[in-house]
Amino acid sequence: MLGIFKKFKSGFSKTVSAIGQTTRGLFGGRKIDASSLDELEEALYTADFGVETTEEILEEIKRAYRKDSKLKGQDAAAIGAAVLERALEGSEGKLQPAESLPTVVALIGVNGSGKTTTAAKLGYLLKNDGQSVMLAACDTFRAAAVEQLQSWASRLDLPIVASHTGADAAAVAFDSWQAAKSRGCDTLLVDTAGRLHTKSNLMDELAKIRRVLQKHDPAAPHHAWLVVDGSLGSNSIEQAKAFHQSFGLTGLVVTKLDGTSRGGAIVGIWRELKLPIHFLGLGEEPDDLQPFNARNYARAVFGLEE
Numbered sequence: 001m002l003g004i005f006k007k008f009k010s011g012f013s014k015t016v017s018a019i020g021q022t023t024r025g026l027f028g029g030r031k032i033d034a035s036s037l038d039e040l041e042e043a044l045y046t047a048d049f050g051v052e053t054t055e056e057i058l059e060e061i062k063r064a065y066r067k068d069s070k071l072k073g074q075d076a077a078a079i080g081a082a083v084l085e086r087a088l089e090g091s092e093g094k095l096q097p098a099e100s101l102p103t104v105v106a107l108i109g110v111n112g113s114g115k116t117t118t119a120a121k122l123g124y125l126l127k128n129d130g131q132s133v134m135l136a137a138c139d140t141f142r143a144a145a146v147e148q149l150q151s152w153a154s155r156l157d158l159p160i161v162a163s164h165t166g167a168d169a170a171a172v173a174f175d176s177w178q179a180a181k182s183r184g185c186d187t188l189l190v191d192t193a194g195r196l197h198t199k200s201n202l203m204d205e206l207a208k209i210r211r212v213l214q215k216h217d218p219a220a221p222h223h224a225w226l227v228v229d230g231s232l233g234s235n236s237i238e239q240a241k242a243f244h245q246s247f248g249l250t251g252l253v254v255t256k257l258d259g260t261s262r263g264g265a266i267v268g269i270w271r272e273l274k275l276p277i278h279f280l281g282l283g284e285e286p287d288d289l290q291p292f293n294a295r296n297y298a299r300a301v302f303g304l305e306e
Helices: 004-011 013-022 034-046 050-067 073-087 115-128 145-156 169-182 200-216 230-247 265-273 294-301
Strands: 103-108 133-138 187-192 223-229 251-255 277-281 289-291
Touching (some): 004 013, 004 289, 013 034, 013 294, 034 050, 050 265, 103 200, 115 251, 169 187, 187 200
Parallel strands (some): 103 187, 223 251, 251 277
Antiparallel strands (some): 277 289
């Protein structure tokens, strides 16, 4: 099994590769000059770091270059990583347990963002951390969503409460809480149907799920995490804003980062929304969902070692 940092580095390999191709391998040992700084600027924009972060990185590197004209690409990479880590200060989300168990985590977002697989992988991660977990298959809208989560639950040996496609999602949530409570589970993970914030019927369904959970525990769901497809890059910011306004998010999970060269968008999402980032999806396997670590992320996207 890969170590956590190696998973980060592997997961962001496409972002690292894109930066390396644009800069002609600047971080491999080339000396910094005016043309390489232009290349780096282009690479950072391509990786979706955004204007603010890109300018901060370049300014720090230029300041160092003015002090030492022999500055190399690897030095620039270390400076860039330090800037990112500073920009992401406070961004690491922690799953705080509720005062009264089970702790309820609702996963929401648009179709195709990876909520169902995230629910299963998160359950697997928490189980391996010694917690008892229950899955709630509340995506009763999408055909085969329930079967998908049931398949994951069987594969990972996780208990699940499910109904059929078209069933009342709020009723499933209600039953899931009762089952989790009766079994003494630490955490209940609620997978919900993919929805656009403009679809009022599905947004109403989310509100109904919240209401029925609050009949059991007025504080539930204790966590409402938006699952965001990392390949959307900075386009995900507006999506997150809309969900935050309509439902009230407490954090983010960013998925599918292994398949995109736009790994820099995480910084912009944090700077814009100030919602903690709890987990990153860095691959297909169950243990490829990893707790977000700002230092690991910053060093991985610049191709640095641990």
